Amino acid sequence: MRRLAAVLLAVSITGCASFGGPRHVSVVSLAATAGVLDTFIRSEIQLVCGTPNAPQAPLCVTVPRHLQIVDMVERAAVLGEAASRVMATLPRGTPQPVEVVTMLAQIQGLLAAAMNLVPPSKDKAAIAQAIGWPTVRPQ
């Protein structure tokens, strides 16, 4: 979880976010996190056992695990939507709200937990690379 948080933080801070103010950092972090979450769930759906082109067991995602993953993704998305709505209402010059920073950390934690439920495979490694998760090695 800490590694993914570090990666997402690095994306935000070493990217354009480092040149803006505190509010800009939150908005860019949320936008990048939304992109990561979207990529993750759309990719993970293709790995569910029985889905055409999904890897064979034990490399595919079982249905019970998939249900756990979609639950985490839904919770992360609900948090992200709420945080984004907060950011959309803030005037220029507003400091980064603590609640949004907390929500971002929760989202990243949920995403990390969901990612950990995907069995190691080449496909998981490809997803990990696409979303900037450096710890997954191809099997």
Added chain:
Amino acid sequence: MKIDVQTVGQMLAQGNALASVLVPAVTQIFGLVMQLADQAKQRGWDIDTRKAEETAALFHSIAEIARAEREKYQGQ
């Protein structure tokens, strides 16, 4: 955002089904970040709040995808 062009190229060459999702997704994320940077620079780093609303909409659609998946697989 780490973009490993070699890996994506290999996936495309192998006809990996995931490439059809990952390639546009990576491009979209990268494009979004660059777009935000450009907008912010033009506005003296005052990010367009519409972008935050768009992000909220994207999160909403992700939640919808998750709910649809739960509905599809629950009871199996």
